[in-house]
Amino acid sequence: MDKSATMQTADPELMRAINRFHVLDTLRRFEPISRVEIGARTRLARATVSAIVSDLIAEGLVREGLADEVAEGTGPAAGRGRPRIMLRMNPQAAHVVGIKLSLHQIAILVTNLKAEVLLSLVLPVRTERIAPEVIADLLEDGVRNSVAKAGLRLGDILGIGIGVPGFIDHGAGVVTWSPIFGRAMPAFARMVGDRLGVPTIMENDVNLVTLAERWFGQGQDIDDFMVVTVEHGVGMGLFLNGELYRGHHGLGAEFGHVKLGLDGPRCRCGQTGCIEAHAADYAILREAARIIELPDVTDAFAAHQAIAEVTRLALEGDERLAALFTRAGAALGLGIANLCNVLNPARVIVSGAGTRAGSLLLDPLRATMETNLISALQGRIDVLVEPWGDDVWARGAASLVLEGIYRAPWSRVDRPKALIGA
Ligand SMILES: [Zn+2]
Structure with missing residues (x-):
């Protein structure tokens, strides 16, 4: 964050745009906040902050605090001299x-x-x-x-x-x-x-x-993290150096189609051995159908209900079904370890409906990941679970x-x- 604020550039308009983004982003994250605190957090000069805030107020994006909010200041400069005006975003803007x-x-x-x-x-x-x-x-x-x-x-x-x-x-x-x-x-x-x-x-x-994690969730305080989602498919979002990583063709982080071997189960994408084909809902249903009677899960509604049912039975103690989640978790853990060894993120956030299997999936995921991390990284990468719904x-x-x-x-x-x- 501070990197850009202090970046040297000869172009004043570009500089103003960068500074404006940092002021707005700081406001969003730390409101109510005073101009002095914004200056301290962005390391921008007081005059620069004042000018940008004036523009944001004129545009209706930011509002000055009401009288009863003025006294709330508790930042580094609180309690000295005249009362500071607190700033808030105008959510209706x-x-x-x-x-x-x-x-x-x-x-x-x-x-x-x-x-x-x-x-x-x-x-x-x-x-x-x-x-x-x-x-x-x-x-x-x-x-x-x-x-x-x-x-x-x-x-x-x-x-x-x-x-x-x-x-x-x-x-x-x-x-x-x-x-x-x-x-x-x-x-x-x-x-x-x-x-x-x-x-x-x-x-x-x-x-x-991943963007939502950065804005509101577990990624607000770190610049390098990955989000792995397990649902009908397996997905990944990468946040590297403080930016969402998309790759040259905008197709980066297709973790679900990272191969775990030279051959393996067939994936929806047409190839074989993809992590998805080991660990996604559809992969678990394919294996579960060999163990218990399942409806035709080529129908999306039926698949949605069937995976919830298979998960429930596994959690209630059906060992053959539970073993499917253990294998899926281990496949995910191996894939995640491979990527961590390449990218060294601070944190891995696991999300999606697949996390409803809880420790059945997540314990083997964590164990296999840990075993396959290079020793210098073992015990140093957090794995957090975020059981998010459709709204998120x-x-x-x-x-x-x-x-x-x-x-x-x-x-x-x-x-x-x-x-x-x-
Ligand atoms: Zn695939």
């Missing part, structure tokens, strides 16, 4: 919509500038059975309805973020492969954006959870849009490199 597409449902929510949920809507839809155009139609109706119920108009919505499982080219807004769309490669973000007349961006759903995924989608708003002045400085510093 902007509204966004977050959407998560799953195989068995669509979750939509409307949030304010602080990603507080104003309204959420869940549509039970088997998305993989319907054409992208029809999903876009459903989203259009769902968003219009949710926005109206939240007491807003579409014109009040600054952006829509959509989380989709699979390989998503974030930059192009294109789905390269997804269990929902297959290989249809629809420019789905544009399909939705055009229907509603609102800027729409799309991202891999796990990247959204969609809230991550909202964060994606909010991040863009927070960074807006930065992205506006979009001109040929040769001109920077001229």
